[in-house]
Amino acid sequence: MTRSDRSVGTLIGIIPIALIIGVWQAIAASGLAPPSLLPAPAAVFARLVQQLGSPAYLDHVATTLFRLFTGFAIAVVIGVTIGLAATGSRAVEGVVRPLVRVLAPVPKIALYPAFILTLGFENASKIALVVADAAFPILLATHQGTSAVEPKLAWSARAAGTSPLLCLVTVVLPAALPSVLTGCRIALVISCIVVFLAEMITSTDGLGHLLVRASRSFQTIDTISLLGLLLNVGFNALRARLLIGFPEER
Amino acid sequence: MERLASIPGLPPILACAGLLATWEIAARLLAIDGLPPASAALAQVPAILGDPEALLNIAASLRRMAVGFALGVAFAVPIGLMMGRSQYVAAFFNPLLMIIYPVPKAALMPIIMLWLGVGDASKTLVIFLGVTLPVIYHSYQGARAVEERMLWSAAAMGMGPLARLTHIVLPAALPEILVGCRTGLVLALITMVTSEMITRQTGVGNILFNSLDMAQYDTVYAMIVIIGGLGFALDAAFEALRSRLVRWAEPSHDLVVGTT
Amino acid sequence: MLVVPSRDGAAVTSTAKIAIEAVSKTFETKRGRPHLAISDISLQVAEGEFVSVLGPSGCGKSTLLYIVGGFVAPSTGSVTVSGQPVTGPGPDRGPVFQEFALFPWKTVLGNVMYGLKQQGVAKAEAQSRVRELLAMVHLSGFENFYPKELSGGMKQRVAIARTLAYEPSILLMDEPFGALDAHTRTRLQNDLLAIWERRRKTVLFVTHSVEEAVFLSDRVVVITRSPGRLKEIIPIALARPRDRATLLLDRRYQDYVVGIERLMDEPGEEEPAEDGG
Numbered sequence: 001m002t003r004s005d006r007s008v009g010t011l012i013g014i015i016p017i018a019l020i021i022g023v024w025q026a027i028a029a030s031g032l033a034p035p036s037l038l039p040a041p042a043a044v045f046a047r048l049v050q051q052l053g054s055p056a057y058l059d060h061v062a063t064t065l066f067r068l069f070t071g072f073a074i075a076v077v078i079g080v081t082i083g084l085a086a087t088g089s090r091a092v093e094g095v096v097r098p099l100v101r102v103l104a105p106v107p108k109i110a111l112y113p114a115f116i117l118t119l120g121f122e123n124a125s126k127i128a129l130v131v132a133d134a135a136f137p138i139l140l141a142t143h144q145g146t147s148a149v150e151p152k153l154a155w156s157a158r159a160a161g162t163s164p165l166l167c168l169v170t171v172v173l174p175a176a177l178p179s180v181l182t183g184c185r186i187a188l189v190i191s192c193i194v195v196f197l198a199e200m201i202t203s204t205d206g207l208g209h210l211l212v213r214a215s216r217s218f219q220t221i222d223t224i225s226l227l228g229l230l231l232n233v234g235f236n237a238l239r240a241r242l243l244i245g246f247p248e249e250r
Numbered sequence: 251m252e253r254l255a256s257i258p259g260l261p262p263i264l265a266c267a268g269l270l271a272t273w274e275i276a277a278r279l280l281a282i283d284g285l286p287p288a289s290a291a292l293a294q295v296p297a298i299l300g301d302p303e304a305l306l307n308i309a310a311s312l313r314r315m316a317v318g319f320a321l322g323v324a325f326a327v328p329i330g331l332m333m334g335r336s337q338y339v340a341a342f343f344n345p346l347l348m349i350i351y352p353v354p355k356a357a358l359m360p361i362i363m364l365w366l367g368v369g370d371a372s373k374t375l376v377i378f379l380g381v382t383l384p385v386i387y388h389s390y391q392g393a394r395a396v397e398e399r400m401l402w403s404a405a406a407m408g409m410g411p412l413a414r415l416t417h418i419v420l421p422a423a424l425p426e427i428l429v430g431c432r433t434g435l436v437l438a439l440i441t442m443v444t445s446e447m448i449t450r451q452t453g454v455g456n457i458l459f460n461s462l463d464m465a466q467y468d469t470v471y472a473m474i475v476i477i478g479g480l481g482f483a484l485d486a487a488f489e490a491l492r493s494r495l496v497r498w499a500e501p502s503h504d505l506v507v508g509t510t
Numbered sequence: 511m512l513v514v515p516s517r518d519g520a521a522v523t524s525t526a527k528i529a530i531e532a533v534s535k536t537f538e539t540k541r542g543r544p545h546l547a548i549s550d551i552s553l554q555v556a557e558g559e560f561v562s563v564l565g566p567s568g569c570g571k572s573t574l575l576y577i578v579g580g581f582v583a584p585s586t587g588s589v590t591v592s593g594q595p596v597t598g599p600g601p602d603r604g605p606v607f608q609e610f611a612l613f614p615w616k617t618v619l620g621n622v623m624y625g626l627k628q629q630g631v632a633k634a635e636a637q638s639r640v641r642e643l644l645a646m647v648h649l650s651g652f653e654n655f656y657p658k659e660l661s662g663g664m665k666q667r668v669a670i671a672r673t674l675a676y677e678p679s680i681l682l683m684d685e686p687f688g689a690l691d692a693h694t695r696t697r698l699q700n701d702l703l704a705i706w707e708r709r710r711k712t713v714l715f716v717t718h719s720v721e722e723a724v725f726l727s728d729r730v731v732v733i734t735r736s737p738g739r740l741k742e743i744i745p746i747a748l749a750r751p752r753d754r755a756t757l758l759l760d761r762r763y764q765d766y767v768v769g770i771e772r773l774m775d776e777p778g779e780e781e782p783a784e785d786g787g
Contacts, residue, residue, distance in 0.1 A: 012338060013345035020346075095268075098261030102269070105485035106478040107440040109447070113462050113470050117284030193354040200357060201447045201459075211360055212448070399611035402581045405599035407625040407676055421615040498615045498656040 057210075064195055064206040067123055071130025072191045076184060079135040080173075083142025083180075088168045096143075100136070108132040112198060126198040126206075133194045134187035141183020145176035286468050294472035304457055308476075311442055311453040314370055318377025319438045323431060325378075326385035330427070331419055333386070334393020347386065355380040355437075356444035363449060373445050373453075380441035381434040388430025392423030425499040428492045435488055439481050526554040526590075527712045528578060528680065533587035535573050546737040547573045550587070553731060553740065557679075558710040562723035562730045566774070570738030571716045572684050578714060579603050579682045591680065601625065604678030608685040610665040612657040618644070618668050619653040625676030643671040646705060663694035670702070674709070681713045687722070699725060700754060707751055720774070724748075724766045725757060732773055742773060 021041055028040040051057045086093040111132055115125035149172050157171045158164070173180070199208025270288045277287040298304045333340040355376050366372040396419050404418045420427075446455025454477055461469035530553040537545045548570035555561050563571045576582040578589050580599040589596040591603065599605075604625075612621050622643060626636040644650050647667040657665055666686055673681065687695040703726060706713065717723050723730045724746055732741040746766060748757065757763045 008341070012341040013343075016342060016346045017349070094261070095265075098265035099269070102262050102265045102482060105436060105439075105481040107436075107443050107481055109440055109444050110458070110474050110477040110481075112447070113458055114285075114474055116462070117467060117470065118282065193357075196357055197354055197444050197448075200360075201444070208357070211357065214360070397609065397611055399605075399607040399609055400613060402576075402579070402599060403605060403607070403611045403672075404624075405581070406579065406601060406603060406605050406673075406678075407628045408601050409628060418613070421613070424615070496615075498658060500614075500658055 060205055060207055060210055063123075064199065064208070067126045067199075067206065068130065068191050068195045070123075071127040071195065072134055072188055074127070075131045075134035075187055075191070076138055078131065079138025079183070079187070080142050080180065082135075083139040084146055084168060084173055086139075086143045087146040087172065088164065093143075096139075100139070104136060109194070109197065112201065116202065121202060121204075126195055126203070129198050130191045130194050134191045137186045137190065138180070138183045141186075142173075142176065142180050145179025145183075146172050148179070149175045283467060286471055288471075290468045291471035291475060294468045295475060298457075298469065298472055298476065307452050307457050308454055310370075311446065311455075312480075314374050314453070315377055315438050315442045318374045318442075319381050319435060321374075322378045322381030322434060322438070323385055326382040326430075326434075327389050327420075327427060330386040330389020330430075331393045331415060331423065333390045334396070334423070335415065335419060340390065343386075347383065350379075351383055354444075356441050356448060359445050359448045368449060368451050373442070373449070376445050377438050377441050380437045384433040384437060385427070385430040388433070389423060389427045392426025392430075393419050395426070396422040425496045428496060432485070432488055432492065435484060436481070439484060443477060527557040527559070527592060528553075528555040528714065529590040530554070530574070530578065531588050531590070533574065533577055533584045533589060535570065535577065535582065536585045548733075548738040551733075551738070551740050552587075553743075555712060555714060557712055559729065560706065560713045560715065560727045562715045562717055562727040563733060564717055564720065564723045564730050564770070564774075565733030565738060566735050567718055569733045569736050571718075571733050574733075574738070575605075575682050575684050575714060575716050578680075579605050581605075601629070601676050602678050603680045603682055604673035604676065606666075606669050606673050606681065606683045606686045608688045610657070610662075610669045610689075612665055612668055612672070614657050617654050617656055618649065618660070621657070621668055622672045622675050624672060629676060640671075640675060643675055646674075646708075647671045647701065661694075662690050663698060666690065666698060667701070670705070674705070679711060681711050681715075683713060683715045685716050685718065688717075695722075696754065702726070703752060720767050720770050724763060724770065725752065725754065730766075730770060732770065744770060744773075 024038075025041050028038050082092075082096060086096045108129065112125070112129050115128045115132075119125040119128055146168075153171055153175055154167055157167045162171070195206075196208045196211075199206035200212050201208075203209035270292075273288040277285045329339075329343065333343055358379065359372065359376055362372045362375055366375065400422060401414055401418055404414050409417065442453070443455050443458075446453035447459060448455075450456045450459060454473065458470060458473045458477075461467075461473065530551060533551050534549050535547045537547055539545050551574060553561075563574060565571045573582060577584045578591070578596065580596045580603065596603075605611075613624065616624065619637070619640060622640045623636050626639065631639075641650070641653070644653065647670060649664060649667050649671070652660070652664070657668070660668065666689075670686070687698050690698065699722060715723075715726060727746055730744045730746060732744065733739065734741045744766070748760070748763060748766075
């Protein structure tokens with residue numbers, strides 16, 4: 001697209017979002033829906049700002065983030081290690097491949113009750129769920145990425161005297177870094193999603209829990225503002241190009 | 251070992267067996283209430299499948315999933331195709347979709363429940379939303395990648411633009427669309443289970459947490475096995491259907507990345 | 511009015527089948543600087559003529575073909591076919607592309623029949639016409655194969671049969687043998703001429719191979735390097751039907767090839783390459 005096409009494109013893209021906010025405002029203002037069910041956009045935004053200032057709220061945010069990043073970090077370690085090992089060893093690959101085939105279509109969220117039963121209702125079970133969900137994309141991306149590395153790179157290192165293991169870690173893995181990072185980015189988004197969901201299902205703290213509590217007591221404003229926060233985070237994540245999602249027009 | 255690996259179907263079965271064996275051993279070693287041995291859990295599976303009420307729940311879940319999936323695909327494919335062929339349609343939908351994409355659709359359950367109540371409608375809607383996104387994305391990608399010269403050949407034969415969209419773009423993009431559908435199916439299952447866990451009422455998620463609340467741990471694990479089995483069976487069935495539908499296509503390597 | 515060499519060498523006049531008048535095409539590029547692909551080309555092609563458009567890669571010759579086909583609109587100038595201005599694609603101008611552009615989800619039979627189905631021809635008749643065409647391109651027996659199961663040469667035969675099926679009066683061929691190995695290419699060149707002799711269509715044939723152009727055509731239109739301008743038109747006065755083995759040893763054929771190659775090597779008024787070439 002040329003420059004002018006791109007700005008036209010951006011303008012067109014804003015239309016549906018503006019339309020939705022406009023319709024939202026209109027419905028709220030007209031009184032078609034009771035304000036308890038559908039508060040005005042301005043009220044929601046104001047509440048969000050208010051909450052972001054409260055320390056209790058920020059505590060919940062911190063809890064959620066802790067679970068998220070701990071789980072993600074563990075998933076990275078496990079995923080990269082197993083993925084790399086599967087590339088380096090036919091035996092490992094032979095074991096890993098069918099395991100992944102069996103486990104991949106299983107909704108890991110179904111394992112959540114098992115994690116609760118074995119690890120308790122607190123952080124550990126949620127972190128375990130994050131690991132279970134996030135490890136797969138990282139594992140797959142690492143394995144596929146390292147398998148696709150030009151063999152001649154490894155041959156050069158081996159000819160210079162590098163051991164197979166060292167070669168794998170210091171040559172093949174860095175060469176596959178773009179792939180691995182892509183997998184990590186997908187896994188990060190999945191981690192965000194999963195930790196939120198787990199908190200919604202059973203929790204006494206964290207953002208997901210707040211969302212459920214707000215809706216159960218019909219505090220719609222809180223509900224929507226939390227969702228708005230989630231949307232905003234998600235949007236920023238994309239803005240920073242953390243995702244390979246919908247590509248922009250090139 | 252390699253000869254074993256080359257027998258089709260055997261490796262996954264061995265993997266399952268390995269997992270079950272590991273579970274059994276770990277459970278006996280750890281000997282905690284929260285982790286019953288695999289044998290005890292598996293013994294519960296026929297009990298669940300034989301219980302009419304449980305079956306009704308499972309059937310309800312599957313029904314919601316099927317409806318949500320079908321509606322999602324019917325809605326998403328045309329939009330994705332049009333986005334792929336018109337940069338204006340694409341520009342219109344892209345930002346909106348990019349914002350919605352990272353939101354777990356199951357997280358919308360509370361607010362949808364406020365508006366639509368706790369019945370089937372809200373759960374089906376959430377599944378519908380979860381399915382549409384990957385299907386739109388892959389339909390979009392598939393439509394974009396359709397060879398221009400193929401469309402020109404069809405135009406030279408006298409085909410109009412709408413006919414080209416349905417008779418050329420759609421079949422040409424079908425392999426990619428079906429990849430999106432496969433992802434959508436996985437997401438439908440996950441969204442279904444998650445939304446039922448959040449809202450309870452009926453369905454597999456409900457059975458799961460009911461048994462949890464009532465400390466029927468064997469049942470909990472049995473349900474997990476059933477859900478896992480459902481996921482595997484659905485995926486395998488879809489894969490078989492997909493390869494039949496697009497047997498004319500050049501093979502491609504899909505990165506099957508787990509999604510939520 | 512147009513003077514063309516006829517099959518026996520005597521001059522014959524006829525009205526133009528394709529009339530290209532002062533056609534230019536400018537493309538918008540990503541960086542915003544417009545790229546002039548072809549500049550001010552005028553050309554007339556008579557009915558039943560085989561004309562090659564010859565030039566180096568990137569000189570815009572394919573663009574010219576697409577404009578005649580109605581797939582791309584010219585920036586300036588106009589194209590008239592059989593007296594009617596070109597406004598879009600149509601079954602009177604059948605394309606054959608280098609990348610084959612077959613419909614991968616249809617069998618060979620399905621592909622070749624496609625145009626006939628579009629025109630509403632009854633199934634039985636369509637099938638019999640298709641079998642006849644497949645025999646002509648030496649692909650009898652392959653009706654139920656999918657494109658992915660065919661070699662490059664076979665795919666191109668299917669593409670040619672598919673276009674011939676809906677009987678366009680003009681064939682627009684865009685480097686059709688460019689993606690094939692040399693041996694397959696010569697076989698298909700011979701086959702193309704054999705088919706053409708049977709059904710004398712007007713052919714506009716784009717290529718970058720001098721030998722191919724001389725071997726196949728009645729006239730060779732030489733286009734300069736980008737932006738493509740008409741350099742020269744060379745009538746090829748070699749008798750038909752043309753046999754490759756004989757022609758390769760024919761002095762006049764060799765003179766044509768050497769002469770045109772020299773022509774193409776001449777430094778022209780070239781604009782500096784844009785975007786690094």
